Amino acid sequence: MTGGGYICSDITMLRHIVMFSCKDIESRDDIRNGLSILTQIPHAQKLEVAFNEKVDQLGNDIEVIVYGEFADVEALRAYKAHPLYQESIDRVRPIRDMRVAADYTVESAATTAL
Template structure:
């Protein structure tokens, strides 16, 4: 199994919207990817919550059966379509994949 965790720090304003609106839009778009390929075992998107420690605005926590499933997800057109918007609104991105 491969765990895939990605965190995004967003710009204060981008694409005509503020940080919170863009975070909500990222979450909506990511959730559309939850079942796009076989081999996705879990897929959770969360936003930073007031009152809880967070240095990033959006996190994706997902698990895939194997590396091939993760690669299929990454190459899928629905996932690829996210990239222009995500690149436009993000200030920073961190990613970690690991096998368990």
């Protein structure tokens, strides 16, 4: 058990989404730039760092989003163990406010009405 949830190492295709708010809106570019370091880590099948476009009328506290796709939990663990991951944390943590992360497997996602 990790972080209050169960982690099973035999799952496949994990999506990892992390959302950040800024302590100060002027730091928004610096947060994105610091997170963009993560794109250099080889363990993700896909990794994107973007500003929140704020198209939805609610939930506009989020400024920057990281979206990643990983082959499995082990790939996500290897990504988080990479030295560039810590470098990104060191750059972003002092200037970000909230960090919210969510992970799910493609196999567990509802793709039609239940």
